Amino acid sequence: MNDFTQQVFAFVYQVPVGKVATYGDIAKLxxxxxxxxxxxxxxxNLPADTKLPWYRIVNSQGKISLQGERGDYQRQQLAAEGILLSAHGSISLRTYRIVTS
DNA sequence: AGCCTGACTCCTA
DNA sequence: CTAGGAGCCAGGC
Known part of the structure; x- marks a missing residue:
């Protein structure tokens, strides 16, 4: 367990409900x-029963990087929090991203 | 050391 | 907006 890992956990945990962040955002923070x-x-490497809202992390294109079951689950969780997908199946970072560049 | 593999990103066209 | 290519870095062999 190094500092970077600790930081990642801390920042991911701070992403509020209904918002998302990109991998790059977390790394930068x-x-x-x-x-x-x-x-x-x-x-x-997170356990299945983690309390961390890892599903609020998407790639820089606002898309789900995970494939298969895991990806479906992530989409499901996001939808449950009111995060809607655009016509092309991607998330509007302009609307949901917590970091404004 | 080298080579390959990813829940990545940026730049360019 | 998409596609390709390069850069990126920790891990496993």
Missing amino acids: AGMPSHARQVGKILS
Whole structure:
């Protein structure tokens, strides 16, 4: 367990209901702008019963990176929080992203 | 060390 | 908006 991992957990936990963040956002907030991929790796190691809202993290295109069952579950959770998908099946970052660049 | 693999991103066309 | 290519970095072999 290193500091970066701790930071990632902390920031992901802070994403409010109905909002999303990108892997890059979390990495940047954690002080490692080039570690977006690591964020994904860390989330992939989370236990199934984690309290962390990992499903609020999507890629920079506002799309779900996960495939198969996991991806369906993530979409389901987001929909349950009122996050609607655009016509092309992607999330409007302009509307839901917590970080405004 | 080298090579491959990802829940990634940016730049360019 | 999409597609391709390059950069990125930790891990496993």
